[in-house]
Every structure is written in C-alpha cells, then in structure tokens.
Amino acid sequence: MKKVQAIIIGGGSAGLSAAVTLKKNGIEDVLVIEKDEEPGGILEQCIHNGFGLQTFQEQLSGPAYAERFVRMAEELNVRILLNTTVTKLTADRVVEYVNSEEGAVQVQADAVILAVGCYERPRGGINITGTRPAGIYTAGQAQRYLNIDGYMVGKRVFILGSGDIGLIMARRMTLEGAKVIGVAELMPYSNGLPRNMKQCLEDFDIPLYLSHTVSKVFGKDRLEKIEMVAVDENRNPIAGSEQYFDVDTLLLSVGLIPENHLADHAGIRMDPSTKGPVVDDRYMTSEEGIFACGNGLHVHDLVDYVSLQAARAAEGAAAYLRNGSPKGTPLCIKNGNQVSYCVPSQFYPEDPAEKLTVYFRVRTPMDNQQLVIRSGDKVIRTLKKRKLLPSVMEEAVLLKKDMEGLTEDITVEITEVAS
Amino acid sequence: MMEKELICVNCPMSCRLTVQIEENKVVSVSGNSCPRGKAYAETECIRPERILTTTVRITGGIHRVLPVISESEIPLDRIMDAMELIRSAQVKAPVQVGDVIMENILGTGVNIVAARSMDKFSCSDTSQK
Numbered sequence: 261m262k263k264v265q266a267i268i269i270g271g272g273s274a275g276l277s278a279a280v281t282l283k284k285n286g287i288e289d290v291l292v293i294e295k296d297e298e299p300g301g302i303l304e305q306c307i308h309n310g311f312g313l314q315t316f317q318e319q320l321s322g323p324a325y326a327e328r329f330v331r332m333a334e335e336l337n338v339r340i341l342l343n344t345t346v347t348k349l350t351a352d353r354v355v356e357y358v359n360s361e362e363g364a365v366q367v368q369a370d371a372v373i374l375a376v377g378c379y380e381r382p383r384g385g386i387n388i389t390g391t392r393p394a395g396i397y398t399a400g401q402a403q404r405y406l407n408i409d410g411y412m413v414g415k416r417v418f419i420l421g422s423g424d425i426g427l428i429m430a431r432r433m434t435l436e437g438a439k440v441i442g443v444a445e446l447m448p449y450s451n452g453l454p455r456n457m458k459q460c461l462e463d464f465d466i467p468l469y470l471s472h473t474v475s476k477v478f479g480k481d482r483l484e485k486i487e488m489v490a491v492d493e494n495r496n497p498i499a500g501s502e503q504y505f506d507v508d509t510l511l512l513s514v515g516l517i518p519e520n521h522l523a524d525h526a527g528i529r530m531d532p533s534t535k536g537p538v539v540d541d542r543y544m545t546s547e548e549g550i551f552a553c554g555n556g557l558h559v560h561d562l563v564d565y566v567s568l569q570a571a572r573a574a575e576g577a578a579a580y581l582r583n584g585s586p587k588g589t590p591l592c593i594k595n596g597n598q599v600s601y602c603v604p605s606q607f608y609p610e611d612p613a614e615k616l617t618v619y620f621r622v623r624t625p626m627d628n629q630q631l632v633i634r635s636g637d638k639v640i641r642t643l644k645k646r647k648l649l650p651s652v653m654e655e656a657v658l659l660k661k662d663m664e665g666l667t668e669d670i671t672v673e674i675t676e677v678a679s
Numbered sequence: 680m681m682e683k684e685l686i687c688v689n690c691p692m693s694c695r696l697t698v699q700i701e702e703n704k705v706v707s708v709s710g711n712s713c714p715r716g717k718a719y720a721e722t723e724c725i726r727p728e729r730i731l732t733t734t735v736r737i738t739g740g741i742h743r744v745l746p747v748i749s750e751s752e753i754p755l756d757r758i759m760d761a762m763e764l765i766r767s768a769q770v771k772a773p774v775q776v777g778d779v780i781m782e783n784i785l786g787t788g789v790n791i792v793a794a795r796s797m798d799k800f801s802c803s804d805t806s807q808k
C-alpha cells in the first residue's frame with residue numbers, strides 16, 4: 261500500500277489552510293484530496309463579499325478568498341488531487357479514494373485531517389405536506405446553479421428558513437430580476453447574521469415572517485402555490501392562520517449539518533450537539549492521528565475562523581507526527597447553562613496546549629449576560645457579554661495556566677450579571 | 680439630537696452601531712469594532728451604499744459565468760440600474776482576479792472587476808462536467 265505522511269480530505273478553505281500550515285510546520289509529504297474539479301469548496305459559489313476581514317484585513321468575495329489560499333498552497337507545492345472522492349476512512353488511517361484515472365486506491369497515512377465541509381438539511385428533514393413538484397431546492401443548490409452554472413431556478417420565490425444562505429439568495433435572486441415574496445422563519449428570531457437581515461432583506465423590502473413556517477406545497481409538475489402558517493411558542497401550527505402565496509420556487513434554508521459519513525464509518529466519536537466529531541485541544545478526534553476542522557467539525561459563519569481553526573488542527577497534526585499523542589487522560593469542556601455546544605470539547609490537564617480558544621454558541625438571543633468558565637466550582641474567568649445571538653459564534657480563551665493540573669471538567673455557561 | 684441604531688454590514692461581525700445625529704449630520708458613532716463601521720454609519724445616514732457582487736457571462740472559460748465585484752461601494756439606489764448594465768457585459772476567458780470588466784459603472788467612478796481568475800476551458804482537461 262502507498263504511504264503518505266499527511267492526507268487532508270477536502271480542499272475547501274479548511275483543507276487548504278491545513279495544507280499550508282502543515283507545510284509551514286515542516287511536514288513535506290502532504291496530499292489534499294478533493295472531489296470537485298477545482299479547489300476552494302463552498303466558497304466558489306459564495307460570490308458575495310465579506311470574507312477575510314480578519315485574515316487579510318480586506319473584504320473579499322468568497323472565490324477571491326479561496327484563490328489566495330489556492331495560490332499559497334501552490335507556492336508551497338501542496339499536492340492536490342482533484343476529481344477524487346474519498347470513499348472510506350478506517351480508524352488506523354487507511355484512506356480509500358476513487359477517481360477516473362486510478363480507479364479505487366488505498367493509501368496509508370500517518371495523519372489524516374478531515375476537512376469535508378457540511379451539507380444542507382433537505383426537504384425530508386422538515387415537515388411539509390403536499391405534492392412533489394419541481395421548483396423546490398435547498399438554498400445552496402440554487403446558489404450553485406446560479407453562481408457557478410449560470411441558471412436561474414425560478415421567478416417568484418419563497419424562502420423557508422432565515423439561515424444565511426437563504427438570506428443571501430433572497431438578495432441574489434432579486435438582483436437577477438426574480439420577485440422574492442417572503443422569508444418564513446419557524447423561530448421567533450432570525451438564524452442569519454444581522455448584516456444579512458439588513459442588506460439582503462431590508463434593503464429590498466423583502467418581508468420576514470418570524471414564528472411562521474411553510475406547511476404545504478401545491479402544484480402538479482411545477483410548484484404553483486405554498487401555504488404558510490403561524491406557529492405558537494411550541495412551534496405548533498395555529499389553526500386559521502393559513503396564508504397562500506403563488507410562487508414557482510421554494511428555497512429551503514433550514515440548517516447545515518457537518519458531513520460526517522467518513523468519520524462515522526471510521527468509528528470516530530460524534531458530538532450530538534455539533535453533529536461533528538468530538539475533538540481535543542489539538543483538534544484530534546477520538547481516533548489517534550485523525551484530526552477534524554472546518555464545517556465538517558462544526559458549522560461556521562466566518563471563513564476566517566475556518567482558516568484559523570484548520571491551521572490549529574494542522575499544528576496539532578504536525579505535533580502528533582513528531583511527538584505522538586498528548587500525555588495523560590483528557591477532561592471535558594461541557595455545555596453549561598444556555599450553551600448549545602463547545603468546540604474543542606476536551607483538553608489534557610497534564611499536557612495542555614499553550615492557548616486554547618473554545619468556540620461556542622448560545623441557545624437563544626440574550627442581552628447583558630456574563631460568560632462564566634469554571635472547573636467544578638472554581639471560576640476560571642468571567643466576561644461580560646452585551647449581546648449574544650445563536651447565529652453568532654462566540655469564543656472563550658483558555659491559557660495553559662488555566663488548564664494545567666485541573667482535576668474537574670471545564671464548564672462554559674451564561675449567567676445573569678450579578679449586580 | 681437624534682439617536683439611531685444601525686447594523687454595520689461591512690463584515691460578518693455585524694456590529695451594532697449607535698449613531699447620534701444633529702441637524703442631519705452624524706456627530707458620533709459608537710459600537711463599531713473598526714474604523715469601517717464609523718464610515719459606514721456616516722454614509723448610511725445620508726445615502727446608503729453597498730458593494731455589488733454578481734456574475735457575468737463568460738465564453739471559453741471552465742464555467743459559464745464569472746463572479747464580479749464592485750471595487751468599492753456604489754449607491755444602493757443605483758444597484759438595480761448597475762445590474763441592468765452588467766448583464767450586457769461579454770467576457771472571454773482567461774481572466775485574472777481583479778481584471779476590470781466594466782469601467783466607471785454608471786459614472787460612479789467605481790469599476791466592476793473579476794472576483795476570481797478563470798482559465799480557458801481546454802478539451803484535454805478531463806475535469807470538465
């Protein structure tokens with residue numbers, strides 16, 4: 261079997277950043293495997309701007325951001341295998357891939373970094389009754405058709421879900437001459453970034469219906485009409501609240517889920533709160549030498565964080581290739597009050613990383629709260645938070661001295677500010 | 680004195696800005712994490728401006744359309760007119776990121792440039808769809 265020092269699965273922003281960092285850390289034998297015809301991942305279809313303010317101090321479009329990383333990877337002679345799909349990964353790091361030139365190939369890697377991105381929750385994942393006409397797409401599919409293939413999917417559009425892709429598509433379709441009738445969101449608050457609420461909906465007077473959902477679709481071959489209902493606080497439809505809109509297209513923007521088939525098959529432990537792998541402070545999964553980063557680890561809204569985290573994962577992989585696994589047994593970083601997930605969720609008190617940034621999200625929007633990080637009853641740090649939103653990823657920083665020698669799990673929680 | 684709440688749209692941080700306005704002039708901005716936020720608040724209160732991103736038809740490239748971006752903000756009220764113009768653009772591969780696709784759109788002084796490089800489609804390239 262062929263051997264490679266480090267294999268990165270996925271050539272999106274996470275995979276490219278990981279590859280560049282591995283090279284910079286002296287790991288020479290790096291192979292990126294990408295199933296698409298070009299590297300860059302989801303960014304190639306995200307033609308809007310707002311990428312890279314942290315990384316490059318410029319606001320770039322998605323493709324331009326990706327291009328910078330592709331150039332960096334090229335300059336460092338990173339090998340990228342395109343049009344190649346990884347079909348299997350085992351716990352002992354055998355990677356099986358398929359392409360039209362080589363057929364099915366197995367490679368033994370010393371370290372593997374999963375950078376596989378995420379997928380969109382499909383119609384089957386939500387409750388809409390009615391016919392099965394054409395004209396129903398996930399927002400990301402429609403985005404790909406429009407921004408890469410150059411096809412408009414419809415003229416009168418309704419959008420279910422206020423995720424960022426849906427909001428961005430509302431503006432994009434409007435610019436291209438479609439009429440976007442409205443956006444319905446099941447929750448009483450938006451799931452998209454505030455900037456997208458403003459520049460994608462408000463700028464174009466597109467109505468947002470909070471606490472509403474699409475309950476039924478009509479149409480024989482092509483979608484003709486949808487039924488929207490209001491929901492109560494338990495998200496149950498309110499009888500008599502039905503409204504009907506004549507549309508030929510329904511876009512679903514109801515959530516992204518880390519792509520986890522490969523990890524699942526390799527027996528990697530999954531975190532039910534992120535639906536991605538559990539990772540430690542080096543971004544190593546439960547299987548030795550297998551690391552995870554990017555949207556395949558947890559769903560990000562900022563590419564800068566994807567690049568940054570992927571670099572951390574690559575540093576973790578480089579350290580592992582040199583020194584093996586960290587020493588001792590890990591403790592957990594747990595979701596406390598109002599926290600829906602924490603990544604990474606493990607650390608080594610006997611061998612802590614120099615600095616660990618824990619990324620987390622809150623369950624509901626809140627004002628004027630306090631972030632508390634504690635180990636058992638011992639408070640490590642508190643921090644005031646003016647505004648917390650589920651759509652905005654937050655971070656909590658832990659230093660080596662904070663983690664060293666701890667005997668109890670760390671909890672990240674949100675509490676009322678003590679006055 | 681009037682106070683206004685704005686969301687900065689310049690980057691995904693989406694900072695909440697509080698703007699104090701006196702006699703149609705912005706006198707102070709707070710809540711911004713960087714200087715762009717202040718500049719945004721100032722134009723937003725007078726005549727909102729946005730970066731425009733869209734695509735143009737490209738011939739001979741590896742895809743059918745090329746993403747393009749306005750080099751800087753253009754007035755929001757001219758965005759639809761700009762789209763009309765950009766739709767007529769004809770571009771041929773290869774293109775380099777930053778190449779000017781349309782100069783001085785609608786007399787705004789802002790160029791529309793390529794948001795990525797795009798190689799020519801070559802038949803020997805089996806990676807084509």
Ligand SMILES: Cc1cc2nc3c(=O)[nH]c(=O)nc-3n(C[C@H](O)[C@H](O)[C@H](O)COP(=O)(O)OP(=O)(O)OC[C@H]3O[C@@H](n4cnc5c(N)ncnc54)[C@H](O)[C@@H]3O)c2cc1C
Pocket residue numbers: 269270271272273274275293294295296300301302303306308309310311312344345346347375376377378400424425428519522553554555556559560561562563564566691
């Ligand atoms: C619609 C949308 C809008 C966004 N807007 C912004 C924004 O305005 N600003 C911002 O900063 N961030 C934004 N983001 C976030 C950010 O761009 C993404 O989170 C980031 O690009 C994800 O990178 P990734 O490498 O983890 O995933 P991806 O880019 O999805 O890359 C994963 C790659 O892995 C490949 N792959 C998967 N499985 C396999 C396999 N088995 N074999 C081989 N290859 C495989 C895929 O083909 C893909 O290329 C947005 C994200 C989305 C989805």
Ligand code: SF4
Pocket residue numbers: 687688689690691692693694710711712713714715716717
């Ligand atoms: S003020 Fe600066 S950091 Fe905040 S949203 Fe605007 S551009 Fe981004």
